Ligand SMILES: Cc1ncc(COP(=O)(O)O)c(C=O)c1O
């Protein structure tokens with residue numbers, strides 16, 4: 001495969017952009033080789049600057065749940081643009097999308113739109129602190145909540161991929177208020193509570209983490225967190241930036257039947273445009289300015305183009321529950337195929353899967369938290385990634401990411417993915 005134009009672009013990019021990319025994982029450092037520069041995307045495919053086509057399983061890290069460049073979203077964006085690109089003032093669409101989100105996501109009675117998942121989680125923690133009058137919060141090791149200072153401690157995603165789970169630049173003062181617990185371990189939470197009585201404002205987690213690779217909650221874990229938070233007056237925050245509108249129309253909280261006090265959203269909510277949101281119980285959200293004292297604002301928040309894209313996407317998902325059946329079926333077909341190949345090749349790797357998200361970990365041990373995810377052979381993952389790329393399948397360039405499937409994967413494309421997977425696994429062993 002020839003990637004001369006991508007190579008030249010990367011060389012130039014490194015002169016003007018740190019590391020040549022605007023988000024670290026894209027640089028391919030964890031998997032070797034040069035990143036592919038993308039020119040366009042359509043359905044299940046992306047096309048690079050050298051004219052190569054790839055079936056891709058990232059879908060812009062989640063948002064493109066119906067596939068790339070969906071005509072419905074494209075038309076909504078074009079139509080909205082005819083009226084102007086930003087007003088910095090309230091619009092009817094903001095009200096419409098807020099009402100829709102509250103009807104879809106069980107925990108959300110009121111919602112504030114922001115521009116990214118990072119803004120959503122930073123704001124949610126501030127509101128939880130303001131509401132409870134407490135400073136500390138608990139985060140899970142290996143979970144990623146964007147790049148706000150207080151979250152870049154034992155952070156997953158690009159932070160662990162680049163080997164910087166605790167980022168320099170985060171002050172000791174900030175870090176001391178972020179308490180860490182292993183995911184899937186209620187005893188660890190109880191120990192933190194005992195050591196910090198009455199001091200914890202919130203527990204924030206990805207209910208189904210995708211940022212240390214995909215990991216699923218043990219039975220009773222989310223319910224256990226709910227009980228602990230009720231007992232201690234702690235705000236339970238589900239970061240559903242990845243899982244919201246993906247695992248079910250109401251996210252992981254609908255799927256598992258556990259309702260947090262606050263929820264953070266992103267990705268799908270913007271239909272591929274830069275959007276995030278945070279919401280929750282009325283009495284908590286009414287602490288947000290100008291209803292309440294906790295300040296949070298945004299020049300481009302509720303941007304009319306982004307709202308048009310998001311509203312179109314959410315309306316479609318709301319009215320078409322069969323999307324989730326299709327996604328689950330595509331997920332099962334792919335995962336079953338990979339499992340069959342692993343058995344055939346005598347390999348015993350761990351395959352975590354839920355709905356339209358999955359991760360193949362290069363370890364034979366169960367992966368249920370950050371420590372177990374780190375048992376994976378990341379060098380072998382890099383070889384697997386490159387072998388798949390050569391066969392025209394573009395995976396997330398890190399072991400510590402989930403893959404995201406879209407409804408645009410036909411039977412033929414699934415077959416191509418599975419054939420590539422089996423021959424890639426053969427090649428690297
Ligand atoms: C669970 C989760 N929370 C928050 C974020 C941050 O979102 P953004 O990249 O839009 O700032 C991400 C992704 O980056 C995420 O996966």
Ligand SMILES: N[C@H](C=O)CCC(=O)O
Pocket residue numbers: 023024025026061144157158211242401
């Ligand atoms: N895991 C991150 C978001 O979900 C990946 C996106 C990025 O770091 O660019």
